[in-house]
Amino acid sequence: MLGCRSLLKQIKKRKRRKSHKCITKNPKRKIEQEQEDCAAEDGFSLKGSSPSQNYGVQPLGNFYFSSSPHNSRNTGLGNIQTLTDELVLDILGFLSGTDLGILSTVSKSFYVFCNHEPLWRNLVLENCGDGFLFKRSWKSTYVATYQPSFDVSKVGSLGLKVKDFYSDYLFQSWLCANLEMKHEWLDRDNVIRRKGISLDEFISNFEEPNKPVLLEGCLDNWPALEKWDRDYLVKVCGDARFSVGPVQMKLDDYFRYSDQAQEERPLYLFDPKFADKVPKLDQDYEVPLYFNEDLFSVLGEERPDYRWIIIGPAGSGSSFHIDPNSTSAWNAVVKGSKKWVLFPPDVVPPGVHPSSDGAEVACPVSITEWFMNFYESTKTWKKKPVECVCKAGEVIFVPNGWWHLVINLEDSIAITQNFVSRRNLLNVMEFLKRPNASSLVSGTRDRVNLHDKFRNAIEASYPGTIDKLVLEAEKKKAEQEKPSFWDSVKDSNSGAFKFSF
Incomplete structure (x- = not known):
């Protein structure tokens, strides 16, 4: 973990600093400085607005420098100190807000655990389906929602600072919420960029070979x-509510949240029905000519979800995934910028563990955590990821089956759409026909019959298309398997072909 990796480095630096060590009379500031120094020594920079809301938690490696032989984390948990931090938090996740508040008074350790922001975030999201008004922190938001008579603005936002509390898990959660993206995470840009290419060029050079491309202009x-911009969107959208995780929120309320929140996994506005809710938004953009063929449209209102408006602050994004239903996709940045990391279908990203049937994917808690722990290893891989920063006015083509991670580098607005063209139709048909398709298909109410409905609709709208594509695929496969000239002139009795002059 973070603290252990930097242990030797800190020991050396500590020896050098002993002769001129600064003494502070402010214990609170001392703890904050230790947190900042720990991050800096590992080559990380904290955001300028970083809150010190981790209650004095330090990485476990710092315990070896402590003058105290006790870790407050252990002494305060009593008999359950042998449990991992993750398990302790899982157990606390079953408690109500009232129970968490009471338990937080039992000991310093329970105070820290019971104030872990994701616990309060879950309580808010589970009980506020119609949205919420964010109040500096998730705990304050919960209290303001269920005890409106209590003025949370009069309560300090930083909380108490606990001395000698060491936990890699809790410290890394705080660190991931407050880190700036490192320059070396953003420098690699090896995507192919094109501007003004024809539709035929796009199909032959990128869509047919299933290769990503960033399109400009x-x-x-x-x-x-x-x-x-914000003013325009808030005015046009009015009281319309958009999907933000498991809740529905007005855009103005979401911006209020995104301006204040600084957390490991910021909530992402990701709405597939935005054009129905606010038709004016549908008039402000058009599908780029490269993606006009969209065969799922033959299903009409029964088609799976296929387009989304995406709004999020810096640090928000999507961890590694493959787009649904074996579709390809395009993603256009309207405002802001996004860092993309893509791996081809035959390369599973480090730290990502898909189930054998592809129904579930286990990966790091946050995108920043993946960069911290796994990004460096990709530099030595034979098949390196495709990476880029996509800026406003640019669109990236994401071929079917490609793993991809996206993180917003600043407040960003984008439009994305999944589509099926003739180049990908057979892949989609095969995906929809899998034995476990009912657990894999997404964005539609009828997962079981989607294959048959889609096939029948294609046959009705484009008779013979599927059979023609099957014949072309078989012909292409036969060509690829056909022996070369040199293979055909080998002497089967003598082994490899030999020249005889």
């Missing part, structure tokens, strides 16, 4: 590029 006619 194809959004220049979008009114959204000029119009979609």
Whole structure:
């Protein structure tokens, strides 16, 4: 973990600093400085607005420098100190807000654990389906929601500082919420970039070979590029509510949250029905010509979810996943910028563990955690990921089956759409026909019959298309398996072909 990796480095630096060590009379500031120094020594920079809301938690490696032989984490938990931090928090996750508040008074250790922000975040999201008004922290938001007579603005936001509390898990959670992206995480940019290419060039060079490409200049006619700032969107969207995780929120309330929150996994506004809710938004953009063929449209209202408006603050994003239903996708940035990391279908990203049937994917808690713990290893891989920073006015093509991670580098607004073209139709049909398709298909109410409905709709709208594509695929496969000239002239009795002059 973080503290252990930097232990030897800190020991050496501590020896050098002993002769001029600074003594502070402010214990609170001393703890904050130790946290900042620990992050800096590992090559990380904290955000300028970083709150010191981790209650004095330090990485476990710092315990070896402590003058005290006790870790408050252990002494305060009593008999359950042998449990991992993750398990302790899982157990606390079954408690109500009232129970957490009472338990936090039992000991310093329970105070820290019971004030862990994700616990209060879960309570808010589980009980506030119609949205919430964010109040500096998730705990304050919960209290303000269920005890409106209590003025949370009069309560200090930083909480108590606990001395000699060491936990890698809790410290890393705080660190991931407050880290700036390192320059070396952003420098690699090896995606192919194109501007003004023809549709035929796009199909032959990128869509057919299933390769990503970043396209420039194809959004220049979008009114959204000029119009979609906060004031415009809040005015146009009014009281419409959008999907933000498991809750529905007005856009104005979401911006209020995103301006204040600084957490490991910021909530992402990701809504598939935005055009139905606010038709004006649908008029402010158009599908780039490279993606106009969209065969799922033959299903009409029964088609799976396929387009989303995406709004999020810096640090928000999507951890590694493959797009649903074996579709390809395009993602256009309207405001802000996004860091992309993509791996081809035959390469599973480090730290990612998909189940054998592909129904579930286990990966790090946050995107920042993945960069901290796994990104460096990809530099030595034979098949390196495709990476880029996609800026406003640019669109990236994500081929079907590619793993990808996306993180917003600043407040960002984007439009994304999944689509099926003739180049990918057979892959989608095969995916929808899998034995476990009912657990894999997403974005539709009828997961069981989607394959048959789609096939019948394609046959009705484009008769013979599927059979034609099957014949072309079989012909291509036969060509690839056909022996080369040199293979055909080998002497089967003598082994490999030999020249005889």
